[in-house]
Amino acid sequence: SPERLSKTNNPNFIKIAQRWVIEESNRPDLLDIIVQISDVHGTVIASSPNVSRRIVFPQTIFSDAVRGNERFDTVRAAFSSDKPTTLRVFTKPIYEQATVIYIVQVASPMTTIHNALEDLKSILVVLLPLTILFTGLIGFALATVTLRPVAAMIKSVQQITARNLKLRVPVPRTRDEIHDLAVTFNDMLARLEQSFETQRQFVQDASHELKTPLTILEGEISVALKKQRSPEEYQAVLESCREEIERLTAIVSNLLMLARLEDHAREGERVACDLGQLLAEIVTDLNVLAEQKNVHLDYVPVSGLVVTGSPEYLRRVFLNLIDNAIKYSYPHGTVTIRCQRSRDSVCITVHDTGCGIPEQDMPHIFDRFYRVDKARAAGGFGLGLSIARSIVSAHQGTITANSNPEHGTTFTVRLPAN
Numbered sequence: 001s002p003e004r005l006s007k008t009n010n011p012n013f014i015k016i017a018q019r020w021v022i023e024e025s026n027r028p029d030l031l032d033i034i035v036q037i038s039d040v041h042g043t044v045i046a047s048s049p050n051v052s053r054r055i056v057f058p059q060t061i062f063s064d065a066v067r068g069n070e071r072f073d074t075v076r077a078a079f080s081s082d083k084p085t086t087l088r089v090f091t092k093p094i095y096e097q098a099t100v101i102y103i104v105q106v107a108s109p110m111t112t113i114h115n116a117l118e119d120l121k122s123i124l125v126v127l128l129p130l131t132i133l134f135t136g137l138i139g140f141a142l143a144t145v146t147l148r149p150v151a152a153m154i155k156s157v158q159q160i161t162a163r164n165l166k167l168r169v170p171v172p173r174t175r176d177e178i179h180d181l182a183v184t185f186n187d188m189l190a191r192l193e194q195s196f197e198t199q200r201q202f203v204q205d206a207s208h209e210l211k212t213p214l215t216i217l218e219g220e221i222s223v224a225l226k227k228q229r230s231p232e233e234y235q236a237v238l239e240s241c242r243e244e245i246e247r248l249t250a251i252v253s254n255l256l257m258l259a260r261l262e263d264h265a266r267e268g269e270r271v272a273c274d275l276g277q278l279l280a281e282i283v284t285d286l287n288v289l290a291e292q293k294n295v296h297l298d299y300v301p302v303s304g305l306v307v308t309g310s311p312e313y314l315r316r317v318f319l320n321l322i323d324n325a326i327k328y329s330y331p332h333g334t335v336t337i338r339c340q341r342s343r344d345s346v347c348i349t350v351h352d353t354g355c356g357i358p359e360q361d362m363p364h365i366f367d368r369f370y371r372v373d374k375a376r377a378a379g380g381f382g383l384g385l386s387i388a389r390s391i392v393s394a395h396q397g398t399i400t401a402n403s404n405p406e407h408g409t410t411f412t413v414r415l416p417a418n
Helices: 011-025 059-066 111-159 177-225 231-261 275-292 311-328 359-364 384-394
Strands: 034-039 044-047 071-077 085-096 099-109 271-274 296-299 306-309 334-341 345-351 398-404 408-416
Touching: 011 034, 011 044, 059 071, 059 085, 059 099, 085 111, 111 177, 177 231, 231 384, 271 275, 271 311, 275 296, 275 311, 275 334, 275 345, 306 311, 306 408, 311 334, 311 345, 311 384, 311 408, 384 398
Parallel strands: 296 334
Antiparallel strands: 034 044, 034 099, 071 085, 085 099, 271 306, 334 345, 345 408, 398 408
């Protein structure tokens, strides 16, 4: 009958609900779960066996459920003793024909969670200081082992001075950043040592070159002052002194040129420079010198050889190379100047038919004050090729030499094309 099927005020339904709550409450996984079923008036019709009395939840929860709303809440309530307990409650209304007839409330005490949190707090209070101490000891040990190579490097660096640049920092066997740092530092020390050695050699060579004309000046003046001389003799002494002063001036000018070239910010004005036209002008200027030595200048003008650079400095490079080629060529020889343009560079070669450069001198021909002709029969200060290399390097180019005693010497200059 409809009365049997109805849940409202049905004794059979209430018995079934009570039996179901008791049976489900005995499940091992639901021992801590509290169930309370009430009608819309607050009368409890079924509850868990572990509930000794009606659990009184806040009225707002019950009223909200009567209006048909489900909700989760955390409340303080007593269910088995007078001592309130924190509960997590789920409240759900039960409908019959779109009308709320019962309120089911399922609650779980927060005691287990609170106890677990308290246990965790106790464990953390004990373990956290021990963990910090243990981690600190491990970190200190690792830092000591890791930084030991750094300490060795610091000790080595403290011993390095300008007088013992040959010292190097120890390189650890580990392939890590400290290994790379040590290798990089040693590379830097090698470059510094090379720079200091070059500077020391330069000072020695410059002192020697400057000392020679000064010694000649001092000797000639001392001899001239030893006795009374005729005006012609004094004039000869002054002429000789002037030659030595000119030599000193030329040396100082070349040294200043090298110093300026070491500063890339002072490479001269950079403009588009036509090397074909520049070489034609140089060949015209040196034709007189070549004719005096019975040397033929063979140059075929080429158009389109444009580079970006300083015309003044580039002129000095090729003037020096062609002048040297004329100077060291045998009489009736030929100096050949050739130009070639590739996609990204310009190549100029200067070849002479002279005596060539000995093999043992080839590695040093670009060094400052180095002269293949030790007797200075050809003159010069040994700075021309060094200046030429500095100028070409400042223009991001290269200069190389190839020599054969039977076929002469060839200098090759490569510059980036414009």
